[in-house]
Amino acid sequence: MYTITIIAGARPNFMKIAPIIHAIKDAQERGAQLQYRLVHTGQHYDTNMSGSFFEQLQIPEPHVNLECTGGTQAEQTASILVAFEKELLKKPSDLVLVVGDVTSTMACALVAQKLHTKVAHVEAGIRSDDWTMPEEINRLVTDSITNYFFTTSELANANLLKNGVDPNTIFYVGNTMIDTLLKHRPSFKPPALWEQLGLEPQRYMVMTLHRPANVDEESQLKAMIDEIITHSKDLPLIFPVHPRTAKILERLNIKYSRLHCVSPLSYLEFNYLVEHAKAVITDSGGITEEASVMGVPCMTLRDNTERPETITLGTNELVGTNPKHIKPFMDILFKDDWKEGKPIPMWDGKTSKRIVEVLLELHSNGYHED
Template sequence: MLVTIVAGARPNFMKISPIIRAIKAAKAAGKDVEYRLVHTGQHYDKKMSHDFFEQLGIPEPDVNLEAGGGSQAEQTAGIMVKFEKELQQHRPDLILVVGDVTSTMACTITAKKLCIDAVHVEAGIRSGDMTMPEEINRIVTDSITDHFFTTSEVANENLRKNGVAESAIHFVGNTMIDTLYQHLDHLKQPECWASENLEVKSYYLVTLHRPANVDDPANLKRLLDSIISGTGNSKILFPVHPRTRKILEGLNYQHERLIQIDPQGYLEFIFLVKNAKAVITDSGGITEEATVLGIPCMTLRDSTERPETITIGTNELVGTDPRKLAPYLEKVRTNQWKKGGIPELWDGKTSERIVNILVKLYSNTVENTKQAKVMATVS
């Protein structure tokens, strides 16, 4: 069985790393499974791509489609054209896509038009916000996927409501958490730790990149003003996404407690999450990591596709109105934040479950195909 694994952007890399590890382990145990890794090149900045491959132990891709840049439409088209050629030259038994980036949707469409099965890891999550490109990617991908690997019962129910057969839904847990557990003992102290005299639980960690928060300079300024006014004398560490940096440069926004740094590698960033007093973010994945690490987390969005981080975990949905942030920051300052727990099956073994299911699902199919080819040759 040959699985083509697709990765294209930073969130994908944390999700494919443990799957590749599990495939290698299954093959070493005598299972009939191999993989081919395709990097679409959607994220082409070294900090957003190559560094993550190095730190997470992801092998060099079998091919890099180098389809980064351009508008959403241009990027989607570029990925599809190049991925079609890849599949024609190296036809797999199935493709495996993860998450909800442009590459996920584009490669799924391409594979299905070539009559190749697609399996989606992190299927079924929904925010209900159609202004998010990721929401469109999720809906399109899940509308044509063959098997769905899910992180929660909420995701399972979303798929059932869309008519997905129970036999195609596989509740396995969260591969992001596999990666987190695999690297917790190898985190790296970033350079800013010493240079800024940071201490454990003494600073707030902020990440912002979504259009609703950063595209309007006036709104971004109000948001940062609210964070600064509500965090007392604590330092605020801000790894600045390239999208956000352009806006900040135009504002010339500075404050003595706001420490702006470059995007971090995975091991450095998780070190900062683990040791933060609290996290303020508009990223979905970070809410999952903060939940497992038990760190208070405030999500600056009006909806979330990961509700279990709120109902079970340490996350709270604040919204995009800067004025709503103050009471949440007050809870952190006064140590009144909820304790939180870890969602079911977020145990570091998700990737093993995925690979075991794939072997059961596709090994017989592959063997039947081989036998059919032999019979055709004999005839």
């Protein structure tokens, strides 16, 4: 029996691992001698991750929650290292599969290698080249100790090759987040605020901001929102906001009748809003992927991105962090002159199937015993 331990540390990780688990179950039904154990490190506490969250997206409940919540970057890393080492010693595995770029990704990869367990990294090779981002450090460290690399783009492949990775260990498979998006798109549903605010398709915008450079510096946050309001015509702005950011907004006395700060939404509700929006304004990498696949104009308030394919092929544009750069992009949007996206190779809903096929092939070839 080939055993795989799958790591999830934050809510988006579950979106990425859910289709992999579905593909594993499909392989099991076909007779594959493959089993998995899902470990939630508990890195991000999220009140929306209730039983209904797992049920809604058909994500299995984790086998264990290590409850490594809170603390500084160093404290959280240390907590995950200690807890996952105990878990892996108690429940040994042939392979540890990590996804994305959160602290859990890096910490669990490190534990696995120290215990002589192979590591596979889903979303390997993506780079922002911005070392001020904790996620970039996590990517670099994880990819330096990974055995098998599952990539979302040719550029990610090139990044890995540039770092001296053996090309035989790189597998260009696509994007598991898009597997989840395409599977659940028919089930998207309007949140309660759709009727409460009288929203109509193409007659509102969605905004998400969470990066410290945008939300922790009060003058920057105020300047960003002021510019967005000034140049967004009369459209309502729907801003699902973290409670900490909400307190900053309140302190700044940022109150516009068109700005609707709402609690975080479920996956199906949030993506319903994105799908029908005039545009999305964000500093999230994952949302740029989803918006591009759904053909929704997207403005990224960052100076760099680890997902350049959303710009070269998708509907995303890199606006930057200077609030004055927002107006030209808004002008293009309201002239109905926004670029049209093209299909992004391998982002076709079949990525997880490809990953499991590779894992089974590696196992049958005895690679895990090298």
